[in-house]
Amino acid sequence: MNASNPQDQVQELRRQLKSLLDAATANERKLDRFDALERRLIAVSSMEELVNLLLVDCRDDFGLDAAELWLLDLDEELRRALPALPMVKPPRLLDGHGPLKDLFGATRSTRLIGPGADEGLLALAFAPESGIKSAALLPLIRQGLLIGSLHFGSRDPERYDSSSGTKFLDRLAAIAAIAIESMLNRERLRRAGMTDGLTGVHNRRYFDHRSLIEFSQAVRHRYPLACLFLDIDHFKAINDRHGHPTGDEVLRQVGGLIQRSLRTGDLAARYGGEEFVVLLPRTDEAGAREVAERIRQMVQDAPFVTPEGGTVSATLSVGLAMLPVEATSFGDLLAAADRAVYEAKRRGRNCTVVDESPAA
Structure with a gap:
């Protein structure tokens, strides 16, 4: 700026003032957007709403090209809860602290990655095809x-x-961290009311409620509904020979094998003691038998790890029943599956039996 020219000085001062006003206006707009986002985060009522807000709405509201959410899930509680939720983009669930340490090291503070910064962090935080050139972690x-x-x-x-x-x-x-913790605690409370604490599958109370819904839907829309009863063979002998902690581990691991064998929409529950029950909506007898045999074979082949680090073996007797076309009560289907599992035990255990009585 030419100090001897007052007009140039005025023009330069005006330019600087405009630049400051533009920056202040941009910051005010940014503050408004952040304030609105914070209010929405505080008001979320479900985990799926929270995830969609952070990964979809944030990206759109702030003109971002990508947004990612990583959540530590050491006990796999999120892995069990999130797959059934309606999310446009799910979070990445971490089974260890390694990826977070790679991003933040010991500082655990927000990192801005711009020109000349460590591009390796961009490759860790985003998919290579996203083309991200700068980021906030x-x-x-x-x-x-x-x-x-x-x-x-x-x-x-x-x-x-x-x-x-x-x-x-x-x-x-x-x-965001407060909102996530709040939703996790809410999800834990929700699941505690409908989940068996030992095995992680649904409890009898939830099954009794959900089974009536599945029954009415199957009757109304005339689609097949299969029911499996699965009973661990000689479970009392496992407890007597190896102790109740080992028996509990067998129950927990059998519950996990059953869960991993089912589709989204199928229902598994611990019915009582060493007995599990499974509902398979829209599944015919051949498909239900395939599921039953897959579970039975997985249990037969599994080395069940004991609390002491040893292994024990176990088998299942499985009873299968199909909902009759003329059914008027879900109890009829349950009773038929119960008859079938007792027949499986009578035939020597470790097998699947389909109920073929007139009631079914």
Whole structure:
């Protein structure tokens, strides 16, 4: 600027003032967007709403090219809960702390990756095909523990500059972490009311409620409904010979094998003691027999690990029944499957029997 020319000085001052006003306006808009997002985070009522908000709405509202959410899931509680939820984009579930350590090291603070920064972090945080050139990596911390991370990415290499401040992002990360912890606690309470604490499958109370819904749907829409009763053979002998902690481990692991054998929409529950029950909507007899035999074979082949590190073996007797076309009560289907499992035990156990009595 030419100091001897007052008009040039005025023009330069006006230019600087306009630049400051534009920056202030942009910051005010950014603050408004962050404030609105924080209010929505605080008000979410479900885990799927929270995830969709962080990964879809945030991306759209802030003009991002990518958003990723990583959540630590050491006990696989999220892995069990999230697959059935209606999410446009699911989070990445981590079974260990390694990926988070790779991103944040020991600092556990927001990282801005811009031009000249470590591009290896971009490759870790986003899929290579996303074309992300700059990013903000937000650690999610609750009660001093790193529970996950939230990543915002842009194809514009200038979008995030490592020299910029992170005040807004730090606040967003803190509120997102609180919302996630709140939803996790709510999900734990919800599942506690309908889940068997030992095996992780649904409990008898939930089964009694859900089975009536499945029954009415099958009758109304005239689609097949199969019911399996699965009973662990000689379970008392396992408890007597190896102790109740080993028996509990067998129950827990059998429950896991059953769960992994089913489709979304199928229902498995611990019915009582060493007995499980499975409902297979829209499944004919051949398909139900295939499922029953797959579960029975998996249990037969599995080495069940004991608390002491040893192994024991176990087998299942399986009773299968199909809902009759003229059925008027779900209890008839349940009774038929119960008859079939007793027949399987009478035939020597470790087999699948289909109920063929007139009632079925």
